[in-house]
Amino acid sequence: MESKILWSSYSLMFLVFCSGAAAYDALDPNGNITIKWDVISWTPDGYVAVVTMNNFQMYRPITSPGWTLGWTWAKNEVIWSMVGAQAIDQGDCSKFRSNIPHSSKRNPAIVDLLPNVPYNQQIANCCKGGVLASMGNDPSAALSAFQVSVGSAGNTDRTVKLPKNFTLIAPGGGYTCGPAKIIRPTLFITPDRRRITRAMMTWRVICTYSQFLASPKPTCCLSSSFHNGSITPCPSCSCGCQNSSNCVMKTPHGNVPKKVNKPVLRCTKHMCPINVHWHVKSNYKKYWSAKITITNFNYRFNHTQWTLVVQHPNLNNATKVSSFAYKSLMPYTAINDTALFYGRKSYNDVVMQAGAKGNVHSDLTLEKDGKTIALKKGWAFPRRVYFNGNPCVMPSPESYPYLPNFAGTR
Numbered sequence: 463m464e465s466k467i468l469w470s471s472y473s474l475m476f477l478v479f480c481s482g483a484a485a486y487d488a489l490d491p492n493g494n495i496t497i498k499w500d501v502i503s504w505t506p507d508g509y510v511a512v513v514t515m516n517n518f519q520m521y522r523p524i525t526s527p528g529w530t531l532g533w534t535w536a537k538n539e540v541i542w543s544m545v546g547a548q549a550i551d552q553g554d555c556s557k558f559r560s561n562i563p564h565s566s567k568r569n570p571a572i573v574d575l576l577p578n579v580p581y582n583q584q585i586a587n588c589c590k591g592g593v594l595a596s597m598g599n600d601p602s603a604a605l606s607a608f609q610v611s612v613g614s615a616g617n618t619d620r621t622v623k624l625p626k627n628f629t630l631i632a633p634g635g636g637y638t639c640g641p642a643k644i645i646r647p648t649l650f651i652t653p654d655r656r657r658i659t660r661a662m663m664t665w666r667v668i669c670t671y672s673q674f675l676a677s678p679k680p681t682c683c684l685s686s687s688f689h690n691g692s693i694t695p696c697p698s699c700s701c702g703c704q705n706s707s708n709c710v711m712k713t714p715h716g717n718v719p720k721k722v723n724k725p726v727l728r729c730t731k732h733m734c735p736i737n738v739h740w741h742v743k744s745n746y747k748k749y750w751s752a753k754i755t756i757t758n759f760n761y762r763f764n765h766t767q768w769t770l771v772v773q774h775p776n777l778n779n780a781t782k783v784s785s786f787a788y789k790s791l792m793p794y795t796a797i798n799d800t801a802l803f804y805g806r807k808s809y810n811d812v813v814m815q816a817g818a819k820g821n822v823h824s825d826l827t828l829e830k831d832g833k834t835i836a837l838k839k840g841w842a843f844p845r846r847v848y849f850n851g852n853p854c855v856m857p858s859p860e861s862y863p864y865l866p867n868f869a870g871t872r
Contacts, residue, residue: 487671489771489791489800489848493519495594495630495637495669497531500648500661501622508539508615509622509662513547514587515606520598520791521769521802522671522851528592529606530631532571536623539615541565546588547572547608563613569627574606585609595767596851598789599804603767619663630669634852636676639669673853682736682854686843686862694862696732700855704729710761726762728816735760736813736849738770742842748830750842754786754803755823756849758813765813768822770803771848777801779829785810786824799845 487493496516501509515531517524530550540563541549549565549572558566574592575583583589587607595603616622628639647661683696702708709729727735739755756770771791778798780788791800803824805811810822843862847854 489773489846490520490522493522493597493671495519495671497628497630497639497667497669498648499642499665499667501619501663502661504617504662505611505613506617508542508612508617510609510611512585512607512609515594517594517604518597519671519851521596521771521848523596523599523767523769524592524594524632525766525850526591526593527633528574528590529594530571530573530592530629532569532627532629532631533625534569534627535625537615538568539625540613541570542611542613544572544611545583545609546585547574547610571631572608574608593766596769596804598791598802599767599769599787600807622663624665628667628669634676634681636671636673637669638672638675639667642667671851676852680855681734681852682738682847682849683732683734684738684740684844684847684854684856686740686742686857688742688842694857696730696734696737697855697857698731700732701734704731704733709733726760728759728761730759732855734855735763736765736854738847738849738854740843740847743825745842749781749827750830751825751827752842753823753825755821756813758820759816761816764815765850767811768805768813769848769850771800771846771851772803772844773800773846774844775799776828776831779831780826781829782825782827784825786822 496518498514498516499511500514501511503510513531515529542561543564549567549570551567551571552563552565553567553570555562555566575589576591577589579589585607587605590603590606592606593603594606595601597604624642624644626641628642630637630639642665644663644665647664650659650661651657652659680701683700685694685696687693709727711729727733730737735758737757737759739753739757741753741755743751743753754770754772756768758765770786777790777800780801783803785806786803787806789802790798791802792798805813805822813822814820844856847856
């Protein structure tokens with residue numbers, strides 16, 4: 463009996479540990495999506511609140527078709543109106559005779575409006591189609607907001623009941639939201655910066671990402687090559703194995719298959735929607751260079767405001783990046799071996815669908831560090847690679863090509 467109790471205790475500790483670790487990202491330990499509700503005014507039967515969503519994740523964006531935010535009302539609240547977003551389902555409003563609410567659902571699901579909606583339906587930072595950039599890519603685009611008028615609710619800070627059971631749905635899934643917690647009311651500064659106002663009441667919800675809860679299989683893989691022609695492809699079946707029902711052969715001229723019910727992935731040995739290729743171009747006495755190519759094998763989906771995270775010990779001496787934007791990620795101050803790459807706005811910030819234009823690339827030049835440089839087998843290639851925050855399947859160390867014997871003198 464004692465052994466059973468001991469085993470149950472260990473099992474519980476293991477589950478708690480795993481659930482906490484699943485949401486922890488060693489390269490972005492403070493990354494989360496924070497949702498804040500600011501009650502800006504009271505109404506006869508409720509309140510008006512501005513809801514803001516901040517993506518504090520350094521390299522994980524929310525891509526098209528965007529986020530869906532849900533919750534459960536604590537009582538019998540209704541949404542009278544919304545600006546900058548809308549509820550997917552109005553619900554049963556048959557008991558309302560004159561003033562029909564925007565949504566009477568007890569558990570509404572809210573989506574962002576599209577960018578081209580009329581101005582009278584917009585507020586600041588709304589209407590991006592649910593797309594949120596990562597904080598490391600573009601902080602100004604990592605914010606979304608909407609306004610909601612709530613009725614059949616309390617209209618004082620003592621009678622308002624906080625919504626519960628928050629959910630955040632995004633492409634690929636993986637988000638878990640904690641409970642709403644009341645915090646210090648937000649301060650607002652007028653545009654002329656001469657007056658400060660306060661929210662009547664503020665509460666906050668924090669949502670974290672877990673790769674274990676997201677896609678059950680990988681979505682990208684890494685291949686590599688040296689300038690002497692040695693190529694290490696993505697491992698076979700990295701993201702699934704090819705069969706006649708889950709992919710299509712390369713179409714002539716890169717045309718997209720027209721039938722909606724047909725597979726959208728191009729048939730490959732790795733079957734990954736995204737392939738990151740790391741090609742070591744040159745090796746000189748003081749410098750070496752690599753070319754990074756990101757290729758999309760999905761015929762129906764492009765990647766807007768994409769991010770690529772690469773971990774390599776020599777990235778502390780990156781001297782030139784040709785076409786990608788670049789910044790160093792230092793989750794731990796003493797270690798500088800991780801870089802964030804992303805596209806330049808209106809130039810290469812979109813990885814288009816599979817086809818002739820379905821790739822982006824950049825050259826990277828690094829200065830050799832005499833203390834750590836050792837271009838032996840595998841050293842020139844990344845330790846870890848993430849595309850849009852998802853880890854890529856890496857080749858085994860034994861499969862990396864050997865360094866050519868010749869090195870230039872430049």
